[in-house]
Amino acid sequence: MTHAEKIINRFGQVEDDQKYTKLVDLFTDDAVYYDPFAGAQIGRQAIFEFMSEMERVIPKMGVYFSDWETSADSHVGWAKWNMVVPLNQVNHPISGQSLYRLRDGKVCFVADYVDAVAYARIRSDRRPDASSASLVNQGTTMTGSAGVRMQSLWQEREESWSPIVGGVVSVSQIAVEETVAWAQWSCRTADATYAGWSLHRIDATDINSFDYWQ
16 A cells, blocks of 8 residues: 555544544645535645534534545545435435645645535535636646556547537646546536546556546
């Protein structure tokens, strides 16, 4: 397991006691944590205040995060997870994903996403925002050995792929290393523009993609 994967796994392990402020030391001083409900938390102090509020609110709501799956090299990684929300004595798992960048062994950027459609079924008054996550400073532009392959993949996707009929895809950010990558993109149709993000696993012959949009 790489150092970055160990770091990312700690975001899931903190659910053991939901003491989210323990994560603050994992961040660089200028880190950005993008939450789909609270927006961008910029700098360790803002992240500490956000995590403190998480500690106060999340346990009272009975919400928890489970089923973490992580993938990372040394400075690029991602995670899949479920946010479990109780409602009327029924637990509702809502899928989510996180994008990570690390610099000098610490996290300099995180963007969290949740399934907006699933969330709307239980909280129609509050919609997660995915559209701004690609606009914030990510703290590093480091790339890796699979960079050319990823650029080629997304050039092909922009020219000939869309998850929505009639859509035009435009990639805004790509983070890539040797075996792991992620991308942030948008899909424009005649009626709307959708925010999209993709998780990638890379091997010698294939690039596997997990695509999401809302």
